[in-house]
Amino acid sequence: MEIKENKNYYDAAMRQINGDSLCLSTYQYLKKNEEWVGRYEDFLKGRRSLPLLYDPFFKKIFNPVERRDRLSELVSCLLGQKVTVLEVFPNEDSQFLGVMIIMDMVVLMADGSIANIEIQKISYDFPEERISCYSADLVLRQYKMITGKSEHVVNGSSKPSYKDMRKVHTIILFEDSNKSLISDMDKSLYFHVGKTKFNTGIKIELLQDFVLVSLDTFKKYRYSDIKEGRTEITNYDYDSSQYNDELVSEKMKRDRLKFLSLFVAETPQEIDRLIETFPDLESVRQDINEYLERPGEVLSMFSEALRILDRNTAELMVDRMRDEIVDLKEQNEELTGKIDELEEQNK
Numbered sequence: 266m267e268i269k270e271n272k273n274y275y276d277a278a279m280r281q282i283n284g285d286s287l288c289l290s291t292y293q294y295l296k297k298n299e300e301w302v303g304r305y306e307d308f309l310k311g312r313r314s315l316p317l318l319y320d321p322f323f324k325k326i327f328n329p330v331e332r333r334d335r336l337s338e339l340v341s342c343l344l345g346q347k348v349t350v351l352e353v354f355p356n357e358d359s360q361f362l363g364v365m366i367i368m369d370m371v372v373l374m375a376d377g378s379i380a381n382i383e384i385q386k387i388s389y390d391f392p393e394e395r396i397s398c399y400s401a402d403l404v405l406r407q408y409k410m411i412t413g414k415s416e417h418v419v420n421g422s423s424k425p426s427y428k429d430m431r432k433v434h435t436i437i438l439f440e441d442s443n444k445s446l447i448s449d450m451d452k453s454l455y456f457h458v459g460k461t462k463f464n465t466g467i468k469i470e471l472l473q474d475f476v477l478v479s480l481d482t483f484k485k486y487r488y489s490d491i492k493e494g495r496t497e498i499t500n501y502d503y504d505s506s507q508y509n510d511e512l513v514s515e516k517m518k519r520d521r522l523k524f525l526s527l528f529v530a531e532t533p534q535e536i537d538r539l540i541e542t543f544p545d546l547e548s549v550r551q552d553i554n555e556y557l558e559r560p561g562e563v564l565s566m567f568s569e570a571l572r573i574l575d576r577n578t579a580e581l582m583v584d585r586m587r588d589e590i591v592d593l594k595e596q597n598e599e600l601t602g603k604i605d606e607l608e609e610q611n612k
Contacts, residue, residue, distance in 0.1 A: 275309040278560030288561050291568045298571055305567045309560060314533050315553055318384050318440060318480075320369060320573055321566040326552055329353040329372065335548075340372065340380055342520035343436055343476050345507035349375040354406070371403070377410075377431040379403050384438045393445075396435060400473045403433035407472070434474045438528065442479040451501055453486035455479040456521075458504040476507075484529040491526050492535065494542045498522075519543075 282288040295302045307313035315322045327336040329350055337350045354371040370382040381403055385391045411425045439446060448454040459475035487502070498518050508514030523543040530536050536553075540546045556563045 274311070274557050274560070275306060278309050278564075281560055282564065285561065288564060291564050295564065295568055295571060301567060301571050305564065308563065309557065311533055314530060314536055315556065315563075316570070318386075318438070318528055319570040320384070321569045323384065324370065325566070326549060327370075332552075336372070338520055339524050340374070340382070340436070342517040342524065343478070344380065344434055344474075345504075345509070345514065345517060347513055347517075348378070348380075351375055371406070377407075378433065379407055379431070380434040380436055382436045382438075384440070386440050391437060391439070396437065396475065396477075400433060400435045400475065403435065404430075404472060407431060407433055430472055432474060433472055434476065436476045436478075438478045438480055440480050442481050446477065446479045447482070453482065454501045455482035455487065456502070456504060458507050460506070478525065480525065480529055483525050487522075488526060488529055491522055491542065492538050496522055496542060 282292050292302075295305060304313055304316060308315060315326075317323055317326055326332065327339060329336055329352065333350055337348060340350060341348050350372045352373050354373065369384055372380050372382065374380065381399055383391070383399070407430055411429045446457065448457070455478060457475075457477040457479070459477070461471040461473065463469065490496075496519060498515075502522065503514075503518050508517060523539070523546060526539050526543075527536070527546060527549060530539060533550075533553075536546065536550055540550060
């Protein structure tokens with residue numbers, strides 16, 4: 266079933282909202298933000314799809330229980346290796362004492378490795394230092410998992426070993442890339458893979474890997490071709506070190522084009538066109554269609570997404586004000602120094 270503009274869904278949803286005090290209160294909260302209430306109403310009218318890159322919607326479409334195969338497929342195509350997601354950890358379970366690190370989704374895979382999937386609206390809000398801290402948190406999780414099994418036999422020994430540690434992968438999808446995510450090699454490159462290498466070429470493979478995806482770059486330089494069905498893999502579509510097994514990598518490369526296209530698609534009509542190229546996206550469209558019949562649940566998801574956005578905006582404003590205060594202090598100290606110097610010269 267295709268999603269088409271249908272005023273009946275909207276009228277039925279408004280009747281349900283007006284007849285339920287809790288839904289009405291939630292709707293009034295959503296109306297404080299003109300953009301978000303507009304997106305909700307446009308979804309009910311069939312004009313816009315769900316904003317899948319916002320936390321509540323992402324976790325519904327890639328639910329680790331109901332849609333584990335879909336989540337495993339997404340992680341596999343980004344990491345370039347077939348993985349199976351076993352479970353999702355609490356996103357506020359930081360391993361740094363006294364520090365709250367809230368991750369979007371942390372998944373444990375069948376081989377014991379851990380991946381963190383983050384979605385960022387603005388790349389300036391996720392600098393290099395923050396990426397490093399998130400990766401370090403994953404290493405600590407991995408280590409605590411190993412030491413927590415000390416009473417059991419691990420790899421034939423009852424004593425945990427560093428050799429029992431597995432890979433940790435930090436995956437970040439950026440909606441808005443800053444200049445640090447623009448490649449000097451080719452500005453159309455959108456898939457950035459980071460691994461530690463040594464200048465002498467010694468073969469020591471460290472645990473931490475990084476996958477940074479510039480969705481806006483993908484949309485600007487690649488998405489229009491994919492909508493037209495032109496999905497031939499190009500040099501800037503993948504990192505050669507990421508896909509080692511040619512037997513499975515071709516499917517993974519295509520899967521990655523499929524999911525990234527789904528993330529940047531804005532309207533039901535765009536998703537319809539993508540299904541012509543990627544028929545297995547039909548299950549995603551069916552999931553989205555089901556929410557047209559549950560407007561109250563979708564309203565709660567939009568409301569939750571707005572609350573997260575408001576919280577993140579407040580935190581961003583505090584961080585920027587703190588940076589401004591530091592800059593002002595430095596400017597004041599510099600100015601005070603110049604005044605002292607001028608006074609000495611005047612004397």
